[in-house]
Amino acid sequence: MQKLLVCYKWVLDEQDIKIAGDLSLDTGRAKYKISDYDKNAIEEGALLAELHGISVEALTFGTDAVKQSLKDALSRGLDKVYWIGDAASEQADAFVTANVLAAAIKKLGQYDLILCGEGSADTYSQQTAPRLAALLDIPAVTFVQKITVADGKVIATRKLGDCIEEVTVTGPVVISVLPEINKPRIPGLKQVMAAAKKPSEEVKVSELGIAAEALTAKVRAVSRKGYVMDRKKVVFKEAAQADNVAKLVASLAQHVLEERGS
Amino acid sequence: MPGIWIYSEDSTVARQLLTAGQELKKTTDQSVNVIAITDEAAQSLAGAGADKVYLLKGISAWPESYAGVIDELLKKEQASVVLIGATLRGKDVAAKVAAKLQAGLVTDALTVQFVNDAIETTRLMYGGLAICTEVVSLPALVTIPPRTFAEASETAGQGEIITVEVTNEDSRVVISNVCPIVREGADIATANRIVCVGRGLSKQEDMKLVEELAAACGAEIACTRGISEDYHWLPNDRYIGISGQKVKPELYIGMGISGQVQHVVGIRDAKIIVAIDTNEKAPIFEAADYGIVGDLYEVVPLLTAALQKK
Amino acid sequence: MSYALTEEQQLIQQNAREFATEYVEPAAAEIDHTAAHPADIVKKMIEQDFLGIFLPGEFGGAEAGYLSYTLIIEELSRASGAVAAVLLNHASLAAYSINRWGSAEQKQAYLPSLCQGEKLGAFALNEPGAALGAGEHRVTAVKDGDSYVLSGRKCYVANGGAAGLYIVFAQTDPEAGAKGISAFLVDAKTDGLSVARLIDKMGLRGCQSAELVFDQVKVPAANLLGAEGAGLAIAAEALAAASIAEGAMVVGIAQAAMEDAVKYGKQRIQFRRPIATFPAIQSMLAEMAANIHMLRLAVYDAASLLENGQAFVAEAAMIKLFAARIGQSALIDVIQIEGGYGYSQEMVASRLYRDVKGAVIKNSSLDFPEKIIAGNLLA
Numbered sequence: 001m002q003k004l005l006v007c008y009k010w011v012l013d014e015q016d017i018k019i020a021g022d023l024s025l026d027t028g029r030a031k032y033k034i035s036d037y038d039k040n041a042i043e044e045g046a047l048l049a050e051l052h053g054i055s056v057e058a059l060t061f062g063t064d065a066v067k068q069s070l071k072d073a074l075s076r077g078l079d080k081v082y083w084i085g086d087a088a089s090e091q092a093d094a095f096v097t098a099n100v101l102a103a104a105i106k107k108l109g110q111y112d113l114i115l116c117g118e119g120s121a122d123t124y125s126q127q128t129a130p131r132l133a134a135l136l137d138i139p140a141v142t143f144v145q146k147i148t149v150a151d152g153k154v155i156a157t158r159k160l161g162d163c164i165e166e167v168t169v170t171g172p173v174v175i176s177v178l179p180e181i182n183k184p185r186i187p188g189l190k191q192v193m194a195a196a197k198k199p200s201e202e203v204k205v206s207e208l209g210i211a212a213e214a215l216t217a218k219v220r221a222v223s224r225k226g227y228v229m230d231r232k233k234v235v236f237k238e239a240a241q242a243d244n245v246a247k248l249v250a251s252l253a254q255h256v257l258e259e260r261g262s
Numbered sequence: 263m264p265g266i267w268i269y270s271e272d273s274t275v276a277r278q279l280l281t282a283g284q285e286l287k288k289t290t291d292q293s294v295n296v297i298a299i300t301d302e303a304a305q306s307l308a309g310a311g312a313d314k315v316y317l318l319k320g321i322s323a324w325p326e327s328y329a330g331v332i333d334e335l336l337k338k339e340q341a342s343v344v345l346i347g348a349t350l351r352g353k354d355v356a357a358k359v360a361a362k363l364q365a366g367l368v369t370d371a372l373t374v375q376f377v378n379d380a381i382e383t384t385r386l387m388y389g390g391l392a393i394c395t396e397v398v399s400l401p402a403l404v405t406i407p408p409r410t411f412a413e414a415s416e417t418a419g420q421g422e423i424i425t426v427e428v429t430n431e432d433s434r435v436v437i438s439n440v441c442p443i444v445r446e447g448a449d450i451a452t453a454n455r456i457v458c459v460g461r462g463l464s465k466q467e468d469m470k471l472v473e474e475l476a477a478a479c480g481a482e483i484a485c486t487r488g489i490s491e492d493y494h495w496l497p498n499d500r501y502i503g504i505s506g507q508k509v510k511p512e513l514y515i516g517m518g519i520s521g522q523v524q525h526v527v528g529i530r531d532a533k534i535i536v537a538i539d540t541n542e543k544a545p546i547f548e549a550a551d552y553g554i555v556g557d558l559y560e561v562v563p564l565l566t567a568a569l570q571k572k
Numbered sequence: 573m574s575y576a577l578t579e580e581q582q583l584i585q586q587n588a589r590e591f592a593t594e595y596v597e598p599a600a601a602e603i604d605h606t607a608a609h610p611a612d613i614v615k616k617m618i619e620q621d622f623l624g625i626f627l628p629g630e631f632g633g634a635e636a637g638y639l640s641y642t643l644i645i646e647e648l649s650r651a652s653g654a655v656a657a658v659l660l661n662h663a664s665l666a667a668y669s670i671n672r673w674g675s676a677e678q679k680q681a682y683l684p685s686l687c688q689g690e691k692l693g694a695f696a697l698n699e700p701g702a703a704l705g706a707g708e709h710r711v712t713a714v715k716d717g718d719s720y721v722l723s724g725r726k727c728y729v730a731n732g733g734a735a736g737l738y739i740v741f742a743q744t745d746p747e748a749g750a751k752g753i754s755a756f757l758v759d760a761k762t763d764g765l766s767v768a769r770l771i772d773k774m775g776l777r778g779c780q781s782a783e784l785v786f787d788q789v790k791v792p793a794a795n796l797l798g799a800e801g802a803g804l805a806i807a808a809e810a811l812a813a814a815s816i817a818e819g820a821m822v823v824g825i826a827q828a829a830m831e832d833a834v835k836y837g838k839q840r841i842q843f844r845r846p847i848a849t850f851p852a853i854q855s856m857l858a859e860m861a862a863n864i865h866m867l868r869l870a871v872y873d874a875a876s877l878l879e880n881g882q883a884f885v886a887e888a889a890m891i892k893l894f895a896a897r898i899g900q901s902a903l904i905d906v907i908q909i910e911g912g913y914g915y916s917q918e919m920v921a922s923r924l925y926r927d928v929k930g931a932v933i934k935n936s937s938l939d940f941p942e943k944i945i946a947g948n949l950l951a
Contacts, residue, residue, distance in 0.1 A: 014388040025392055071579050094357070095366050123387050124504075125369040130357035134329070139435050142354045159443075160350045166439040173434075179505065186591050189621035189634035192583050218366025219398045227386060227393040229530055232551040244554045245564040248536065249572070251552055256455075256513045256534055543839040543846075 001149050004056040005111040006045040006078070007101055007132070008038035010069040011122040019226030032065055034072055037117030041177050043184040044147060045115050046077025052149060055079050059108070059203075061100050062089045074195035075187040081198075082108060086205040093219040094123075098131035100215070103208040105136065113154055114174045118143060129176035140174045141167045145181050264340050264400075265293045268312070269332060269355070270347025271325035272408070273303035277310050279345045279406060280414040282374060284311060286343060289376045296421075297335065299328055304423050311418035320430030324437050325351045329358040331428040337363060341401055343381055345374070348405035360403045367403040368396055374404050390504050390527025409451075409510060446497055448482050455481035455513045456532075458502060460525075461488050462518015462539060462558050466495045471562050475515070478569040484509065486525050502528035515565075517558040521546025538562065575872060577643075584640045588647035591620055596651035603654055604923050607770075607777035609734040613655055614689065622659060624687025626879070627671055631683035638813075639875040642820040646868075649824025653927030654778030656821050661730040661779065662686070664814035666693020666739055670757070673798040673806055682737060682757060691736025691760075696726040696784055697807060698936050711786060713742035713754060720744070720756060720796070722789040725768070728935075732782025733767045736760050740786070741803045753803035757795040764789040775926030808938055812888035813878060815941075819871040819891035821931040822899035826864050829906040829924040833857065836910050847909070856905040863898035870894065886948035889941035896932035903928045 016030035034042070042058065049056035057080045058073050060066050064085040073081050084104060088096065105111065114136075119126035126142075133140030146157040155168045156175055205215070234251070236244035266283045270276040276296060283294040293313040298304040304317040318331055336344060336359065346356040348370050360367035368374075371383040372393075381402040387394050398404070450456060457476040463469070476483045483500065490501040502509055504524045514532040518539060519525065526549045529535060537550035538561050547553045554561050577585065595616050603610050617623060625641040627633025641663065648656040667686045670679060670693075685691045702710050711724030722742050729738070738758045745752030758765065768783040798806055834857065837848030847853050870891050877884040903925040907914040914921040934940070 014391055017388055017391060019391070025388075068579070072583055075583060093366060095360065095364070098361060121389065124389075125367075126353050127357040127360070127367055127369060130354050131361035134358040134361035139432060140354065140358065143350050157439075161443075163440055163442045165437055165441075168436040168438065169434055171434050186587050186594070186620060187583070188619065189584060189625060189636045189640070192580055192587065193634060193636055195583075196580065214364070218402075219368055219396050222382070222395040222397055224387070224392050224394045227391060227527075229526070229549050231535060231549060233548065233553070234551065235547055235553040235555060237555070241554070241556050241561050242564055244556070245561060245568050248552055248554060248565065249568045252513065252534065252536070253572070541839055542841060 001052060001112045001152060001154075002054055003109075003111045004045045004049055004054060004113050004115065005105065005108075006038070006041050006056065006058045006115045007128065008042060008058055008060050008069075008073060008117070009035045009120045009122075010060060010062045010066045011035045011120055014121060019228070023225040023228065025224055025226060032068060033121075034069060035117055035121040037119060037121070037177065037179050039076070039117075039184045040179050040181055041115040041117045042073065042076045042078065043182045044177055047182065048113070048147065048149060049077065049079075057082065057111075059101060059104060060084065061086070061092075061097055061104070063087065070200045071192070071195040074198040074200065075192045076184070077191070079198065081200045082203050083200060084203045084205060088205060088215050091217050091220070092215075093217040094125050094127035094131060095218045096215055098128055098135055099210055100205060100208065101128070102132055102135035103210050104203050105132075107203070107208060110172065112172055113149075114172070116174065116176045118176050118178050126176070129174050133174035136172070136174070138172045138174060139167075139169050140176070141169065142176045143178055144175050145178045147175060147177075147181070264342035265295050265313075266290075267295050267297065267336060267339075267341040267344045268346075269297040269344070269352070270349065271299060271351050271355075272347055272349055273298070273300075273306050274413065275347035275349060275352070275408045276303065276307055277413040277416070278408065278411040279347060280307065280310050280312060281411040282345055282406060284414065285411075286374070286376060292342060295339070295341075297332060299325065306416055308421040308423050309416050309418070310414040312421040315421055315423045317423055317425045318428050318430075319425060320428045322430045322432070324435075326354055326358075327430040327432060327435070328428075329355045330362070331426075331430055333359040333362040335426070336401070343376075344401065344403040346403065346405045348407045353405050356403055356405045363401060363403075365401045365403055366398040367405070368398055369405050370407050371404045372407075372410065374406065386527060390523045407508070443499070445499055450482045450484045450500060450502070450509055451507050453482035453484075453509065454511055455479055456484050456502075456509055456511045456515070457481045458484040458486070458514060458516045458519060458529075459489060460486040460516065460519030463489070463495075466493070468559075469495060471559070471566075472517070475517075475562050475566045475569070478566045479513070479515075481511075481513070481515070486519055504528065516546060516550075517562055519546055520544045521549050538565075575869065577639075580636070581640055581643060584636060585643045585647065587620070588644040589650075591616070592647045592651040596648060596655050600652040600655075601920075601923070603652060603778035605777075607772065607780075609731075609780050610652075610655055610658065610778050611734075614658065614692070617655075617659065618689035623662065623689040624667065624683070625663065627667060627683060627687050631671075631679060632687035633683070637875075638816070638879040639872060642817055642871050642875045645817050645820040646824040646827075646871075649821040649927075649931075650828040652778065653821060653825050653924070653931060654776045656824065657776045657779035657930065658692070658731060658734075660814060660817045660821065661695065662693045662735075664817045665695040665810050666735075666737060668813050669695075669739055669755070669797065669806055669810045672809070673755075673802070674757075677794065678757060678797065686737065692731050692734055693737050693739070694729055694731035694735035695807070695810070696729045696732070696738045696740040696758075698726065698728045700725060700727045700783075711740065711742045712746070713744045713756060713791070715744070715793070716790075718793045719790045720793060722756065722758070722764075722786040722791060724786050726784045726786070728771070729782045729784050730779055732784055733770060733780050738765075738784070739797060741807055742786075744800050744803075748801060750804050751801050753807075754800045755797040755803045755806050756791050757797055758789065758791050762789050762791065774929060775923070776930035777926075779930075804938070807936075809885065811935060811938060812885040812944075814935075815888040815892040815939075816871060816874045816878065816884070818931050819867060819874070819895045822895040822928060823864055823868045823871060825924050825928045825931060826860065826867075826899050826902040829903055829921055829928075830857065830860050830864065832919075832921055832924075833906040833909045833914075836913065840913075853909055856909060860898070860902035860905055863902060867891070867895055867898055886945055889944035889948075892932075892934075892939065893941040893945065899928045899932050 624633035
């Protein structure tokens, strides 16, 4: 085990997004952040690198805005960040993203372990890690809550809906991590100040030899609207709570409570 | 021969997708084929109305190991639409297959339909804040969450079962220590009634209040993320939210829950939502059918008593 | 001059906010209630390199600059003024002074342990019954061979009892009055130095305030900080550096209070509408929002002056003056907006009200911002 790579995404903070009266999305005040579960992936990479004395690098694909992510990423225990800032990422779906990342990784060299977050905070499509593995012809282990490296092998514990399983992989592997795998440390001041001195390198899409078709999204967004549920929104406002409770029970009796003891 | 293809390692989910497949079939006269990896699943799905069932028989029983052979089959058969169950295993396999097919894939689609020779889907994004309508060119893959569609009846017809011997071993991967996750109590994902508690509850000892209400209306107990992940007052499989359980009960009663979008996205399919909270302006009241503004310590015992009387 | 924060400063601010939300906020009410020194939080602050923020790397400091320090103070203050005060007294008073006036040996001897948080620093300045500026100090330091012997009592020592190192201001030359005060580096464990009592305060409870007794405390002559007689000048400049950070404390506390009032105003219904729609409430909120914004910019500016080695004492005094005015009026208005709810001890606003007073209170008779500003103007 020599080299680790973490893939992260620079996304709009969904907490800053507002829904306008007409249900359109207002991203005007939204700041960017490293996608939450990618922070877990970076932290896992940093922890493994510290434990085994090996290098950990990162790769990110986004618009030009990703340049603002570099110091943030480098302050989290990474040795180097490769960044791809290209307009193609505006409309990119998981298909395009995986094609770009795979091509970049093939160019950058051999990584023993590639870490990704389980899904991104914005689209949460949960496809990048398995797609990447398929394109690189290596195994993928998804939904991992624990990683151990021993005897040159990677042992990943997966937490699936109804069971836990241990997957041991020999050779390079892509792993997507669950947020419960670790609690990312808040970077200390010295780490933030040292980030400026760490290397970052731009990788240009044009130098990756990717066919135009592979850079054209297969999934195209037609509309994005605020999600609002259509509920009755009846609030009981009697002075005495006992009266409110009585009214509530009466309303429920109509709809739900016919069968008692079910 | 282009067709609508269905796969889930979970045959119950596969039967639900079959319903979706039949819906699609109505707008485009293509056959509905199902991929199964066990004999029982193949039998059940053949009887539930699939035109053809491809039973893949490989040496490895690990569902994920079928990704490579599934993609070869779909390529060979020129599948046009592939519906895969959005279980965790299903999402893993779907993405690998999509990569090999160099095709588009939509995750956790709420709806799926044919529109102008392409597939149109809707799904949530930004943590449940927004709903997105997307168009996927063919061949299109879509993962659909369990329980989005009703199960096709097991006596809907009799399709042909085609057995295919496949090589799915990968010497690089070894599976071991497979342990079922033991659930304490019922699975809230299938519960009919749910009483859900949030940070409005001051201390763990007060859970008794919640238990009494749950008992009075025959409900399972659930919670918001903080109650299980931070306070550990309930196990993690009891929390409802974007990264937790999604529930579909007839009745959901939330107490001391502000109603942040990350929680609400997990209860949106509930038939009736009731909210009890001290804050008049809490977002939960926008997401509820019925609400009482008040202290749960006052309201919940009253509600429990009223329900016990009925 | 650019007021845009650098990338590093933005990250530092973001991380400090996360730290405050994660670790300080949940403990704030308890700290205020017990008034106990927040040792656990200090330990976590050490891990974040908060104890030597603007100090040189050669002594274990983070070299992140004084502006980064004020950003951190502001974020901590939003959650707990007491925690911010612990850091402020350690950094702006003790650590700043040693870095500024210490000899190479003194810096080497004391700054590393301050930066690593092995020792917290504190200033022992005020005395019961003696006015600082008048040079009538009762704590005396008498030269005896190659030591000084300190005797007397100090009061209102912030971080008193929790600190490992005190900078003690004592009268070395009674005849010289104000010019006869000197500063000494005194290890807390020195024989004869004891804590007489801890003071039960109105606010900033958690930043211990102690009365110290010096009973023939022998201090090596090498521990004289700066020259004999330079004590008052040292105190004056350190207090100015602290004023900038106190401004940041007020910004943080007032910001938290304002946000609480806004949240409250949107929820509280009277006459069938949220009270935030009433002009009277809006006027109060607008006033405090504008004031907090101005104060924040003034803090950034003064911090930048200090960081760049430029004169900053007059600007620091302006901050002291302005912060006292707007900080107190903001909190008075917040309590008013929240009415009975705000007045209740169970709610956060009443603690913020008590804390902001602690942040603006003049620390000693040297703290006379009007005089400093006028003096600078009329020079």
